[in-house]
Amino acid sequence: MENGILTDAQQKDAELIKTLLEKIVTKKGFDNIKANAEGYETPAKIRRSKDTEEYFIPDVTGEVNGRKSYFELGMKTDDERELVTKWRLLSSLAAYKHGKLYLAVPRGHMAFTNRILADYPIQAEVVKI
Template sequence: MENGILTEGQQKDTELIEKLLDKIVKKKGFENICANAEGYETPAKIRRGKDNDEFFIPDVTGEVNGRKSYFELGMKSGDERQLVTKWRLLSTIAELKHGKLYLAVPRGHMAFTNRILADYPIKAEVVKI
């Protein structure tokens, strides 16, 4: 697992990423899957800004019918501002590529995820895992 902004801070569990891959990504027929987990090619890094060396790494990316979608684990974070920035950026990029942002939410994180989506203009499909 490669570390970008938030990757280390959230302690993303490889087991949850595998669950995300099995229950959502593969089930929906996505191809060219990249995941920030062992055994997969790491998704492309997305720079935070033009003159900034910081970058975000999506948890999973995949394509279906030439449309690229992004998948993130929707989990509580101590740095809410960075999380919102990442989700807004991924949502915008997905929209430009005619795809979607999917937020896979494990048990205990749904209220937090729904609050973020209600408070900020982020287009995302929420899926329980």
């Protein structure tokens, strides 16, 4: 698992990413799947801005009918600002590529995720895992 902004901060579990892949990505028929997990090609790094070397790495990306979608684990974090920045960026990229941003939310993180989506202009489909 490569580390970008937030990757360490959220302590993303490889098992949760595998659950995301099994329960959502493959069931929805996505192909050309890339995941920030062992055994998969790592998704492209997305630079935060032209002026910085900091970058985000999506948890999972996939395509269906030529439309690229992004998949993220929706988990609580102390660095809310960075999380909002990442989700807004991924949501915009998904819309640009005619795809969607999917937020896979494990048990205990739904209220946090819904609050973020209510407070900020982020287009995302929330899915429980």
